[in-house]
Amino acid sequence: MAEFSWKIKNKLKLSRARTGIISTPHGNIETPAFIFCATKAALKSFSTLDAKKNNTQIILSNTYHLMLQPGSNLISKHGGLHKFIGWDGPMLTDSGGFQIFSLGHGSVADEIKGRKINSNNKKSLLTLSEDGAIFKSYIDGKNHLLTPEKSIKVQRDLGADLIVVFDECTPFNVDKDYTFHSMLRSHRWANRSINAFNSKIEYEPKKGSAGFQEIYGIIQGGIYKDLREESIDFNQSKLDTFGIAIGGSLGSNKEQMKEIVKFTASKLNNNHPIHLLGIGDPIDIWEFVEYGIDTFDCVSPTRLARHGAALVKGKKSKINLKNLEFKESLRPIDENCDCYTCKNFTLSYLHHLFAAKEVLGLQLLTNHNIFFMNELMSTIRNSIQNNNFEKTRNEWLDR
Amino acid sequence: MAEFSWKIKNKLKLSRARTGIISTPHGNIETPAFIFCATKAALKSFSTLDAKKNNTQIILSNTYHLMLQPGSNLISKHGGLHKFIGWDGPMLTDSGGFQIFSLGHGSVADEIKGRKINSNNKKSLLTLSEDGAIFKSYIDGKNHLLTPEKSIKVQRDLGADLIVVFDECTPFNVDKDYTFHSMLRSHRWANRSINAFNSKIEYEPKKGSAGFQEIYGIIQGGIYKDLREESIDFNQSKLDTFGIAIGGSLGSNKEQMKEIVKFTASKLNNNHPIHLLGIGDPIDIWEFVEYGIDTFDCVSPTRLARHGAALVKGKKSKINLKNLEFKESLRPIDENCDCYTCKNFTLSYLHHLFAAKEVLGLQLLTNHNIFFMNELMSTIRNSIQNNNFEKTRNEWLDR
Numbered sequence: 034m035a036e037f038s039w040k041i042k043n044k045l046k047l048s049r050a051r052t053g054i055i056s057t058p059h060g061n062i063e064t065p066a067f068i069f070c071a072t073k074a075a076l077k078s079f080s081t082l083d084a085k086k087n088n089t090q091i092i093l094s095n096t097y098h099l100m101l102q103p104g105s106n107l108i109s110k111h112g113g114l115h116k117f118i119g120w121d122g123p124m125l126t127d128s129g130g131f132q133i134f135s136l137g138h139g140s141v142a143d144e145i146k147g148r149k150i151n152s153n154n155k156k157s158l159l160t161l162s163e164d165g166a167i168f169k170s171y172i173d174g175k176n177h178l179l180t181p182e183k184s185i186k187v188q189r190d191l192g193a194d195l196i197v198v199f200d201e202c203t204p205f206n207v208d209k210d211y212t213f214h215s216m217l218r219s220h221r222w223a224n225r226s227i228n229a230f231n232s233k234i235e236y237e238p239k240k241g242s243a244g245f246q247e248i249y250g251i252i253q254g255g256i257y258k259d260l261r262e263e264s265i266d267f268n269q270s271k272l273d274t275f276g277i278a279i280g281g282s283l284g285s286n287k288e289q290m291k292e293i294v295k296f297t298a299s300k301l302n303n304n305h306p307i308h309l310l311g312i313g314d315p316i317d318i319w320e321f322v323e324y325g326i327d328t329f330d331c332v333s334p335t336r337l338a339r340h341g342a343a344l345v346k347g348k349k350s351k352i353n354l355k356n357l358e359f360k361e362s363l364r365p366i367d368e369n370c371d372c373y374t375c376k377n378f379t380l381s382y383l384h385h386l387f388a389a390k391e392v393l394g395l396q397l398l399t400n401h402n403i404f405f406m407n408e409l410m411s412t413i414r415n416s417i418q419n420n421n422f423e424k425t426r427n428e429w430l431d432r
Numbered sequence: 433m434a435e436f437s438w439k440i441k442n443k444l445k446l447s448r449a450r451t452g453i454i455s456t457p458h459g460n461i462e463t464p465a466f467i468f469c470a471t472k473a474a475l476k477s478f479s480t481l482d483a484k485k486n487n488t489q490i491i492l493s494n495t496y497h498l499m500l501q502p503g504s505n506l507i508s509k510h511g512g513l514h515k516f517i518g519w520d521g522p523m524l525t526d527s528g529g530f531q532i533f534s535l536g537h538g539s540v541a542d543e544i545k546g547r548k549i550n551s552n553n554k555k556s557l558l559t560l561s562e563d564g565a566i567f568k569s570y571i572d573g574k575n576h577l578l579t580p581e582k583s584i585k586v587q588r589d590l591g592a593d594l595i596v597v598f599d600e601c602t603p604f605n606v607d608k609d610y611t612f613h614s615m616l617r618s619h620r621w622a623n624r625s626i627n628a629f630n631s632k633i634e635y636e637p638k639k640g641s642a643g644f645q646e647i648y649g650i651i652q653g654g655i656y657k658d659l660r661e662e663s664i665d666f667n668q669s670k671l672d673t674f675g676i677a678i679g680g681s682l683g684s685n686k687e688q689m690k691e692i693v694k695f696t697a698s699k700l701n702n703n704h705p706i707h708l709l710g711i712g713d714p715i716d717i718w719e720f721v722e723y724g725i726d727t728f729d730c731v732s733p734t735r736l737a738r739h740g741a742a743l744v745k746g747k748k749s750k751i752n753l754k755n756l757e758f759k760e761s762l763r764p765i766d767e768n769c770d771c772y773t774c775k776n777f778t779l780s781y782l783h784h785l786f787a788a789k790e791v792l793g794l795q796l797l798t799n800h801n802i803f804f805m806n807e808l809m810s811t812i813r814n815s816i817q818n819n820n821f822e823k824t825r826n827e828w829l830d831r
Contacts, residue, residue: 074784078477078791082772103784107760111778119776361506373481377518379510385473385502392477392791 037194037247037275039306043418049298049325052417055276055306057123057194058245059115062090064306065322065413067313067406068125068330073098074108074118077335078392079399081120087372087400088407093125093330094118096187097132101170101177105190113192125195125330128184128226131280131310133158133168134202161201163218181225189246197249197278198226205256205282212255212282219253220267227272247275249308255282256289258296265300277301278308279326291320298325315350315409319426322413334406338398341387344405346432354398359384372404373397436593436646436674438705442817448697448724451816454675454705456522456593457644458514461489463705464721464812466712466805467524467729472497473507473517476734477791478798480519486771486799487806492524492729493517495586496531500569500576504589512591524594524729527583527625530679530709532557532567533601560600562617580624588645596648596677597625604681608656611681615652615659619666622649626671646674648707654681655688657695664699676700677707678725690719697724714749714808718825721812733805737797740786743804745831753797758783771803772796 038056045051055062069076069084071092076084084092094114099105111117114124160167165180184199200219203212230248250268254260268277279297283290294309298321301307306327312318313331321329334344341355343366352359352366362380370376374383374397386394409429416425437455444450454461468475468483470491475483483491493513498504510516513523559566564579583598599618602611629647649667653659667676678696682689693708697720700706705726711717712730720728736743740754742765751758751765761779769775773782773796785793815824 073788073790074781075788075790075792078795080772080792080795082776098788102788103759103780107780110760111762111780117778117781360502361509363510373479377481379516381502381506381510382473382516389472389474389497389501391472391474392794393474393479395791396477396479396795 039275039304041303043420045323045417045420045422048323048422050323050417050422051325051327052414053306053327055123055195055327057247059121059123059194060090062123062328063414064327065318065410065417066090066328067318067334067410068093068308068328069334069403069406070095070330070332071118071120072332073102074114076403077332077339077399078396079335079403081118083400084120084403085122087404088411089122089403090407091123091125091328092120093127094191094193095132096126096129096184096191097179099126099191100129100179100187101172105187109190109192113190115192123195124193126188126191126193126197127310128188128197128199129179130166130184130200131202133166133179135204163221165199165222166201181222182229185226185229192246194246195249195276196230196246198223198251198272198274200251200253200280202280203253203255203282205285207255207282209255209257209260212253212257213260216253216255216260216264216281219251220264220271223250223268223272227274249276249278250274251278251280252297253281254297256284256293258293261293261297262300265297269302269304273304275305276308277305278310280310287317291317294321294326295324301325313406315344315346315406316348316430318409319413319429322417323422334402335399338402339395341394341398343383343398344402346429348430354380354383354394355387356384366401370401370405370408372401374401374404438674438703440702442819444722444816444819444821447722447821449722449816449821450724450726451813452705452726454522454594454726456646458520458522458593459489461522461727462813463726464717464809464816465489465727466717466733466809467492467707467727468733468802468805469494469729469731470517470519471731472501473513475802476731476738476798477795478734478802480517482799483519483802484521486803487810488521488802489806490522490524490727491519492526493590493592494531495525495528495583495590496578498525498590499528499578499586500571504586508589508591512589514591522594523592525587525590525592525596526709527587527596527598528578529565529583529599530601532565532578534603562620564598564621565600580621581628584625584628591645593645594648594675595629595645597622597650597671597673599650599652599679601679602652602654602681604655604684606654606681608654608659611652611654611656612659615654615663615680618650618652619663619670622667622671626673648675648677649673650677650679651696652680653696655683655692657692660692660696661699664696668701668703672703674704675707676704677709679709686716690716690723693720693725694723700724712805714743714805715747715829717808718812718828721816722821733801734798737801738794740793740797742782742797743801745828747829753779753782753793754786755783765800769800769804769807771800773800773803 040054042052053064069092072095108117157169181199188196250272252264254264308328309326313333342351359380365375416422441451452463468491471494507516556568580598587595600614649671651663653663707727708725712732741750758779764774815821
């Protein structure tokens with residue numbers, strides 16, 4: 034099997050938009066690419082076989098959820114996540130940090146929206162120290178300690194191709210001083226993560242090929258540009274991981290988020306594929322690709338489907354099939370879409386499935402949304418390759 | 433497209449077990465066959481594409497549910513149910529009678545188990561007269577009149593290949609006198625159904641080929657053999673429909689059910705495919721095939737999947753994947769099963785999906801159960817053809 038590599042193929046002159054290839058032992062990822070969330074080792078209401086048929090390149094699972102249930106040891110006994118979930122393509126796991134801290138600070142992580150959290154459970158983060166984080170399991174209330182070493186151990190057991198250093202994900206409302214000290218600790222945790230990752234004694238490569246796994250660093254610094262610069266320097270000069278993710282708080286509104294991402298991406302060299310955590314809005318993706326982002330992940334395509342929303346081209350970007358205006362429509366979601374759902378079913382049928390509370394409705398809509406996201410990324414890649422990115426984006430938005 | 437026909441291929445000497453072919457404009461059904469329930473125009477959590485891949489020959493939808501939502505007129509505008517649900521194979525609709533009466537008598541129809549019915553709604557059957565039945569919609573509480581003519585009109589709109597006369601489905605606890613008079617009324621309703629079906633003025637054949645639809649009569653008579661004989665005579669001599677279904681009460685326990693079905697089937701000539709309503713237990717199917725039943729339908733394969741139960745060969749016939757004994761099992765449901773689920777996933781993974789409340793769990797289990805039922809029917813057909821029915825059944829049960 035192939036080793037890991039990162040190669041830039043095409044670059045635009047007027048922006049930082051680029052196409053590239055991330056090679057992994059489980060195949061290549063053509064970038065810009067979207068990573069679909071199989072949070073608990075399952076895409077929501079969608080098989081990995083259907084994900085592949087709909088041109089999915091890479092999926093991710095969550096360390097936090099899987100260490101609690103069914104446990105990484107059991108997954109390791111299967112030969113890793115790939116075998117466990119029947120997916121032979123590239124895969125990423127996160128470090129668990131995001132969920133612990135987004136829960137721990139009393140807010141509800143996107144991933145578990147829809148779950149009612151009573152006030153007793155809100156503070157699932159019990160202790161945060163130099164060593165790591167002690168948190169309460171949302172399943173059985175037991176206490177767990179997650180450290181950089183433990184996160185890497187779990188991610189080794191899970192055996193995804195791409196893994197991530199353990200970090201603290203700060204909320205947007207903390208001050209600069211907290212952000213600064215948190216960043217420094219996350220840098221120390223990153224060093225410990227890399228040491229654990231490089232330790233061949235306990236975690237001998239085994240599950241895949243030569244290489245087995247590669248790791249991403251995470252840029253911290255919140256909304257403070259000087260801190261971002263310090264973290265960029267640390268990640269590029271000291272850690273020099275295979276990939277780099279932009280993490281931490283991106284501010285409290287979209288404009289601030291764009292400014293921080295743009296600033297951060299502009300300071301990065303070309304040696305690493307760049308991942309932006311948690312972004313899935315198509316219109317945002319067009320913009321962030323322009324800033325130089327290579328990969329995105331978000332639960333939104335499958336979550337929107339569960340709520341009856343279909344992704345569509347153009348500025349409105351989605352339509353809700355539960356809306357009565359679709360009750361008698363004999364047209365598909367998009368007449369030009371080649372997905373199984375659009376080729377075979379009317380809006381009226383999909384509306385009926387949601388009205389009748391048939392699970393098939395969200396399956397067919399998930400099918401469309403996953404196909405749609407992969408088509409979007411393919412359109413973006415082609416437009417970079419053909420040097421007509423702006424024109425293509427404007428046409429796409431004006432649909 | 434082909435016209436309708438019914439042909440017996442092989443017959444056993446020691447029992448009434450037989451193989452045959454029901455030809456329809458949408459293809460052939462090799463019998464004995466299992467008909468899967470797409471009650472509200474959707475197989476539960478399963479696409480028609482996947483149903484086809486898993487060797488499904490024929491599916492059915494329910495007139496009662498579809499006339500209330502989304503309405504048969506809307507489905508007709510799509511060109512019929514086949515187009516609406518993306519299924520190009522043979523299809524059957526029932527008459528609506530079963531649901532109206534199973535609800536109307538205060539019990540809850542199998543099809544809507546899981547739905548909480550409060551006591552106000554229990555009596556959805558408001559009036560039963562010579563004309564038909566007035567019932568209250570479970571969706572919006574509005575009153576609806578269903579007559580033989582209306583049932584045929586709705587089934588014409590839906591456009592399934594095989595349709596069924598409108599009847600009263602009596603509960604098992606009514607006396608012989610009620611059963612007798614109900615049977616006579618159902619016979620009169622059957623005549624009115626056939627008259628409506630044969631009326632070419634309002635319902636010109638259009639949706640499929642020459643023929644377009646064929647119709648099944650229903651044998652009434654409850655648990656009373658003399659009434660069964662009278663209904664058999666009526667159905668075979670007077671109505672002479674394309675197919676015949678065994679309906680009405682089959683008693684209050686399995687032994688009585690078997691006796692009534694055996695008695696009824698034994699009196700039938702070979703001119704019609706024989707359908708047994710609502711039976712899906714594999715062990716029962718082996719037995720009823722021996723009595724001469726050609727087709728079965730039941731919600732059980734998909735319902736069992738929703739509750740975590742996988743169909744397996746042998747006398748126990750199912751296992752529940754939620755059971756803790758499967759938490760760490762690295763084996764599939766059945767190592768000899770060729771379905772996508774068994775070829776790719778362990779019991780441990782399936783157990784995890786149910787524990788994590790992932791919809792994918794019931795999808796993968798539905799996949800197995802549908803494949804399993806089609807394999808069962810194929811095994812039965814082959815054993816009749818190869819004249820080793822008993823031997824095959826015993827091997828199957830001893831697994």
